[in-house]
Amino acid sequence: MRKKFVALFSFLCIFAIIAAGCGNSSSSSSSGSNKKSSSSSNATGSITAVGSTALQPLVQEAATEYMNNHSGTTINVQGGGSGTGLSKADEGAVDIGNSDVFAEEKDGIDASKLVDHKVAVVGFAPVANKNVGVKNLTKKQLIDIFTGKIKNWKEVGGADQKIVIINRAEGSGTRAVFEKTALDGATPVKSQEQDSSGTVQKIVSETPGAISYLAFSYLNDKVLALNVDNVKPTEANVQTNKWKIWAYEHMYTNGEAKGLTKAFLDYMLSDDVQTKLVPKLGYMSVADMKVEKDAKGNITKK
Known part of the structure; x- marks a missing residue:
């Protein structure tokens, strides 16, 4: 009886170790901005981001780094201005519309069907x-x-x-x-x-x-x-809004982002981009702002 108990106890210990190992493997794969943490981060294919030339340098460099680290992905980044980015996203003609202004501020845009992803402040x-x-x-x-x-x-x-x-x-x-x-x-x-x-x-x-x-x-x-x-x-x-000429940099999607679009937007908000590329290229992280601004220009302290 004692031998059976020891054997059973040993089996349970081994099972617990294996389970813990699986759990650690899962959690480690979701930590770190360059590690693939979901099915969307494993996505391949091609997407296009169009719009703001003020935001273009950041999106372009982030796209280059993302493609270098994720084979099988192509991210096309184009300018054209915020109006173009918003209208193309509104039409569903591109995956991401880059804009310096809220969609609600632009005439002719159905902001209700666009999802806002604020990736920086400029x-x-x-x-x-x-x-x-x-x-x-x-x-x-x-x-x-x-x-x-x-x-x-x-x-x-x-x-x-x-x-x-x-x-x-x-x-x-x-x-x-x-x-x-x-x-x-x-x-x-x-x-x-x-x-x-x-x-x-x-x-x-x-x-x-x-x-x-x-x-x-x-x-x-x-x-x-x-x-x-x-x-x-x-x-x-x-x-602090002492200098009042500023705006959020938005990346809009027509509906919720999926696949490679979601994976790239997640990367744009990762530490690799927010703490490295954002300051390097002359932008500011949204997290560093002491105030918030809405589509009407109203300012509130955080």
Whole structure:
């Protein structure tokens, strides 16, 4: 009887060890942002993300890293502006629509069928050619410049030089955010319009007297980021809403994400992207914000 009891006890111990091993294997496979944790993370195939050029650098680099770590996957990332991203997602023509604005803010979009995935926060800044002779503008001066009331940099203490306004095209999320948060809803004068942030950056750097606006991720030493009301366009100021020209970066899906789309969106929110790529490329993690903003622009403290 004693031998039977020992044998039974040994069998139960072995069974418990095996079960524990299986449990550990399951939990370890779900930890770590690069490990496959669900059927969706094992998905293969091809998806397309279209829209915001302000968000494009982050999505593009994340897609490249994801494809390098997951064979059999193709993630196509294209620009075109937030309006294009939202309309294509609304139509079901693409898997992901990238946008700098809430779907509810865009006319003609059925926001009720789109699912919002906030993947980052981006600040925007007015930028000028480095030789305009001005580093700070009041908000009123900024509005007066973009609405055509101020036409020469000497009127705001700068060089005797004609102001050349460079706008983003209609449908651009960057333009929508800038008009709403920097210009208090004012419509800029008719001017040269560009479809991408990269082109704006290049033109402003090369055009005497030029002024425009760019996401922080496009700021470099080739253009001059202007202060507004003596507040600097910094991440710390965005996080507290002291710098008010900012927006969430959204990745919208038509209905709940599935398969490779879900796997990639999960990766966008993983530590590998949020703590490494996001700050590296000039964006901010949503988790670092001290305030929240809704589709109407209302600000609440976290």
